[in-house]
Amino acid sequence: MAGHGLVMGFAAILLPQLRLPNSLIPIDDVSGSWIASILGFALVAGNFIVPSVMANYGRRTANLVSIAPMIIGWFCILTATNITALLIARFLQGLAMGMSASLGPVLIGEYTSPKNRGAFLTIISLSIATGVLFVHTLGSFFTWQVTALVIAFLVFADLLIVIYSPESPSWLADQGRYDECRKVFRWLRGDGEEDELEKMIEASKVFRETKSMTEESGSFSKRLKRNLAYVNITIKKREFYKPIFIMIHIYTLGQWAGANILAAYTMDIFTNVIGTGANISVMIITLDIQRIISNTIAVFVIKKVKRRTMLFVTVSINLFAFLATAAYTYFKGQNMLPYDHPFIGIALIHIHMFSIATGTVPLPFIIAGELFPLEYRSLAGGLSVLFLSSNLFITVKTVPYLFKNVGIHGAYLLYAGVVTYCLVVALWFLPETKDRTLQEIENEFRGQPLSPEELKSTQSLTSFKHFNADRRCSSPVI
Numbered sequence: 073m074a075g076h077g078l079v080m081g082f083a084a085i086l087l088p089q090l091r092l093p094n095s096l097i098p099i100d101d102v103s104g105s106w107i108a109s110i111l112g113f114a115l116v117a118g119n120f121i122v123p124s125v126m127a128n129y130g131r132r133t134a135n136l137v138s139i140a141p142m143i144i145g146w147f148c149i150l151t152a153t154n155i156t157a158l159l160i161a162r163f164l165q166g167l168a169m170g171m172s173a174s175l176g177p178v179l180i181g182e183y184t185s186p187k188n189r190g191a192f193l194t195i196i197s198l199s200i201a202t203g204v205l206f207v208h209t210l211g212s213f214f215t216w217q218v219t220a221l222v223i224a225f226l227v228f229a230d231l232l233i234v235i236y237s238p239e240s241p242s243w244l245a246d247q248g249r250y251d252e253c254r255k256v257f258r259w260l261r262g263d264g265e266e267d268e269l270e271k272m273i274e275a276s277k278v279f280r281e282t283k284s285m286t287e288e289s290g291s292f293s294k295r296l297k298r299n300l301a302y303v304n305i306t307i308k309k310r311e312f313y314k315p316i317f318i319m320i321h322i323y324t325l326g327q328w329a330g331a332n333i334l335a336a337y338t339m340d341i342f343t344n345v346i347g348t349g350a351n352i353s354v355m356i357i358t359l360d361i362q363r364i365i366s367n368t369i370a371v372f373v374i375k376k377v378k379r380r381t382m383l384f385v386t387v388s389i390n391l392f393a394f395l396a397t398a399a400y401t402y403f404k405g406q407n408m409l410p411y412d413h414p415f416i417g418i419a420l421i422h423i424h425m426f427s428i429a430t431g432t433v434p435l436p437f438i439i440a441g442e443l444f445p446l447e448y449r450s451l452a453g454g455l456s457v458l459f460l461s462s463n464l465f466i467t468v469k470t471v472p473y474l475f476k477n478v479g480i481h482g483a484y485l486l487y488a489g490v491v492t493y494c495l496v497v498a499l500w501f502l503p504e505t506k507d508r509t510l511q512e513i514e515n516e517f518r519g520q521p522l523s524p525e526e527l528k529s530t531q532s533l534t535s536f537k538h539f540n541a542d543r544r545c546s547s548p549v550i
Contacts, residue, residue: 073176073196075142075230077203078223079165083108083336084356085211085219086158096153101472103155108336110159111166112465118170119457125171131179131240138171139231146224150217174457177441182240183260186268190374190506193441197434198367204335205360212353241269245276311517312452315443318501319456322436325494327463328487329390329432330424334359337471344480345401346417355418359425366429373430378506379439380499386431387495393424394488398481405479436460442505442513 087108090099099107118138125134141164148161176196184192210219241260244253250273257269334341338356346355374382397420403409444452467487474483503516 073172074199074203074206075172075227076169077200077205077335078207078226079111079142079145079162079169079203080200080332080335081204081207081360082211082216082219082223084208084338086216087337088339089211089216097155097158099155101476105469105472107155107158107162108471109465109469110162111169112461112463112468114163114166115170115173115461115464116458118167118172119174119461121167122171122174126175126178126243130243131175131182132234132237134171134175135179135234135237136231138168138175139227139234140168141165142168143224143227143231146220146227149220150224170457170461173460177437179240181441182242185261185265189441190438191371193438194367194371194374194434196437197429198364198371200433201360201363201367201429205357205364208338208356208360212357242272245273248276250276309518311514314501314517316452316456318498319436319440319443319452320459321494321497322439322502323456323460324463325387325491325498326432326436327460327467328490328494329387329428330394330467330487331428331433332464332468333471334421334425334428336468340471340475341421341480342417344475345397345421346414359421362422363425363429366426367434370430370434374434374438378504379435379442380502380504382431383435383502384495384499386427386435387491389423390427390432391488391491391495393420393427394484394491396420397424398484398488401479401484402481405481439502439505442508 087099087104089095090097090104122134122138125137145161145164145168148157148164152158152161177193180192180196181189207219207223210222214222238256238259239252241253241257244250244256253273254269257265257272261269338359339352342352342355397417400409400416400420404412440456471483474486478486503513505513
């Protein structure tokens with residue numbers, strides 16, 4: 073997951089160096105915005121590739137597959153001599169990000185105990201922040217080619233870690249490999265959660281038995297009719313469409329809150345807010361360190377504070393930072409400030425980063441890991457992440473245009489408006505998920521628990537391969 077931070081943060085050191093007069097690859101605002109934002113397109117492709125790999129070949133294999141385009145992308149950047157080569161490299165990196173964005177929360181949830189799930193999912197954002205800090209620091213002292221070379225070796229080390237990591241116990245149970253499942257589960261969790269292990273295996277046996285009977289009966293046309301009936305029933309279920317509707321707004325909120333904008337255009341934002349007098353490189357590194365500290369704080373706070381409360385508080389701080397920065401830059405541009413000092417702009421940017429690091433980056437990952445029902449986890453998650461990808465592309469692509477035409481104050485007012493709308497919708501529909509099992513959350517969306525007869529009836533409709541893959545990507549552990 074730190075690879076996400078390396079890729080996003082790399083734009084902040086790549087673009088300023090490419091804008092220099094003696095640059096190997098000269099760029100303008102349009103080509104620069106494409107280099108930063110093409111990740112959004114690639115995320116969509118990666119998100120739709122990984123579910124079938126996860127289901128058919130396992131989480132560990134999917135993890136290995138996601139690392140391959142990341143390594144290739146970094147070496148393509150090393151050898152790039154034109155904008156096209158950079159765009160291809162960034163697309164490959166975005167493809168890898170899209171795969172791990174879907175895989176990461178699922179794998180963490182299946183590896184970890186439910187009581188520690190929130191804290192471990194919060195570490196995703198801490199890992200991303202560490203990656204951003206590392207690439208910004210490295211890029212402050214070396215060229216973008218040297219930075220890319222160092223990162224390529226780090227990603228190769230990541231490959232070695234995954235090679236020696238175990239397969240998910242949930243996937244092993246789903247494949248009927250129960251002895252391996254028990255061995256891995258106990259290696260990950262110890263011997264104190266045997267009840268959860270046995271329940272997971274029992275549930276897997278029921279699913280496998282039902283699936284086996286369904287796949288062996290009926291012609292292709294009958295199976296197709298059952299599949300169409302499944303789709304028709306699924307899209308009408310509240311436990312299917314309500315979590316998607318909520319996550320669409322939470323993912324949109326997370327992107328418009330400014331995390332990727334600060335990571336990709338850090339130097340531009342500091343220049344617009346405080347001017348060129350300060351040491352921008354030091355300011356960027358200091359901001360990244362603050363992000364890591366704030367992420368670390370969030371890991372502990374998330375275990376004590378309710379999700380809805382944390383969402384409201386951190387996003388409120390985010391809105392304050394947007395509005396205060398917009399007012400400050402506007403009045404500064406009009407020479408209407410009675411008193412001005414670079415510390416004011418620096419403080420506003422740090423407040424903005426604090427709200428991002430403690431709320432708008434970790435909370436979408438946490439809520440996505442808790443909100444979707446087990447049966448539709450992969451399908452619903454994929455549909456929701458489409459909005460993460462599209463909003464990432466829109467926000468990063470439009471930064472140069474907005475800053476140039478309406479100023480940073482106009483852009484921040486627009487961001488504040490979108491974030492306010494998404495916050496209102498999320499707070500209206502989002503149930504509290506802290507310390508609740510996925511089954512309890514699913515029951516709340518449905519309005520009543522699912523009986524054993526209904527469970528078997530639902531599973532009998534999942535014979536078609538695509539939807540079997542969807543169920544297998546869900547975790548009976550999280």
